[in-house]
């Protein structure tokens with residue numbers, strides 16, 4: 001397989017997928033696009049992928065070519081609903097925050113090992129956790145990396161909690177036979193998992209950005225393996241987000257559960273914080 005072409009297992013889907021290229025939206029941005037593509041090891045030529053990352057004057061966006069009626073996905077935590085959710089609506093009431101068990105001034109170090117669009121991870125950061133984001137899909141990783149960098153630049157030291165967010169190099173806990181050794185210098189108190197769940201709802205019911213993500217990364221069919229890897233490296237607990245009626249990850253019964261409107265957070269406790 002040529003370098004830069006990823007086997008299906010890297011995405012959890014069952015056929016070889018074309019890598020997403022990073023291209024300039026206008027000729028003046030070509031040099032900048034090439035530099036970014038090189039930073040993220042993404043192709044700079046059209047690969048036939050159904051998705052492309054485009055560099056515009058505003059930053060990166062992900063375009064779904066066979067759905068031209070969809071707005072390109074722009075990841076920007078500084079405005080819109082996401083900024084509101086983190087800064088005003090989010091916080092201690094969020095189910096994900098409760099599942100992570102923050103309390104009495106204690107803020108766990110969290111590895112978000114399926115970071116995706118970083119929304120849950122940033123809610124945890126805003127709640128005061130030190131968060132590291134791990135994402136294996138190279139295109140999503142590039143979007144996430146740029147969006148976090150923009151957030152940190154935008155807020156400066158005004159929001160110290162965002163300055164502690166670190167986007168790890170693109171990869172997976174499943175890449176390492178001994179993930180424990182990889183995290184020897186920074187053992188997370190908790191590992192958070194939110195793998196893609198095969199979608200059963202009619203696609204119209206799923207938000208467009210989630211549809212894009214699903215189409216791009218596939219069904220994460222190897223997700224069961226993540227639980228053991230996460231339990232091996234977490235000091236105290238693993239939290240798994242699942243659709244409300246989904247079976248337990250790897251068939252393993254959690255120690256406790258927190259329910260939100262559409263989701264369930266399964267909490268696996270190794271030891272108290």
Ligand SMILES: C[S@@+](CC[C@H](N)C(=O)[O-])C[C@H]1O[C@@H](n2cnc3c(N)ncnc32)[C@H](O)[C@@H]1O
Pocket residue numbers: 012113114115116117118119120121134135136137140171172173174194195196197213217220223226
């Ligand atoms: C449902 S999305 C996560 C959404 C995220 N919680 C958010 O709030 O934006 C699942 C993401 O996990 C990634 N993923 C799945 N399995 C992974 C693994 N083993 N290692 C790293 N990333 C993984 C997928 O590529 C996808 O981007």
